[in-house]
Amino acid sequence: MRPAVGMLAAMLLLPSLLLGVATTSARAQATAAPPAACGDTLVLAGADGVLVEPAGVTVDAFGRAWVTDAARHRLLRFDVHGTRLDETGALGSEVAQFRRPGALAPYGASAMAVLDRENRRIVGYDTHARGAQVVVDLASPALDAAVGRVDGVSLASDVGGALYVADADRDRILVFDFSGAFQRAIGGYGSGAGAFRHLLAVASAPRGALVTLEWLAGGKVRGKGGAPDSVRAAQVRVQWLDASGASLGHWEWPGGASAQWSLAVDPVGARVVVADGASGQLWQIAMAAGAQPRPLTKRTRPSAVAFSSDGALFVAEPGRLLRFAPQWDGSCEPRPLGR
Secondary structure, three states: OOOHHHHHHHHHHHHHHHHHHHHHHHHHHHOOOOOOOEEEEEEOOOOOOOOOOEEEEEEEEOOOOOEEEEEOOOEEEEEOOOEEEEOOOEEEEOOEEEEOOEEEEEEOOOOEEEEOOOOEEEEOOOOOOOOEEEEEEOOHHHHHHHHOOOOEEEEOOOOOOOEEEEOOOOEEEEEEEEOOOEEEEEEOOOOOOOOOOOEEEEOOOOHOOOOEEEEEEEEEOOOOOOOEEEEEEOEEEEEEEEEOOOOEEEEEEEOOOOOOEEEEOOOOOOOEEEEHHHOOOOEEEOOOOOOEEEEEEEEEOEEEEEEEEOOOOEEEEOEEEEEOOOOOOOOOOOOOOOO
């Protein structure tokens, strides 16, 4: 009889044991920490309020974010916690003034170069955002005589100190050495590999390579040989070029109805991130044969993107700067402001 009594007792105890396990599991789920955030949200604000139109962002060797505000003609620096360190600039054409500053690029060991778009020049600053001096005068008579008018829309640099300017006027990249002397032009108008149509941005890549971004406007295409006319959708094209301008690969996909795009290259992970400022969509491309553009996530209004030296992604939007951890794959969100 004793085995039967023991079995009966076990059967009576089993529901309570299962209830205890379920209750413990529910409590564990209720008290479990939320999914870990993969980045931070930093305020982008100057002395007179938030940044209205972040047009360029980059990160220096000390982890400080440099951001231009095209609407207020300013250059600002923020520390790793998002605290504003200083700012400089005002509307004008003097050396320390801007007219719609845009892209930024590291310049030399610790300096920074700023593309002053409407003044048509590149201005260099020391590591403390002081000592402004014109590095390249894109409107100089000598340069105009050599290459024609230049409309600089993007700026990049390499480890050797060379500067690369994307020229929207003639769809080419102009290369300048560290002293600001013109060296050569890459590309030109065309649809083939190594040529450009509506060039928007340029970024440097490992081993002396370059990555470029074009927005190919859509429109009506006249049919040939009696074929009906058709409508071509706008496309975005990213090209990967070696130092001479020869093609190493390219990617093309539907590009929406606006030319508000920006580009950054990860120096660690061999990937490209492209941001559509109109739709907010971020795209990622692995720099490898056969890779396809992959949507990451949507943000509000990404106007500039950059990578730090450790592979962290920075996305500038009006009033805030999003900082994502290295190797972020779009599967998690940054912490909101104030947390």
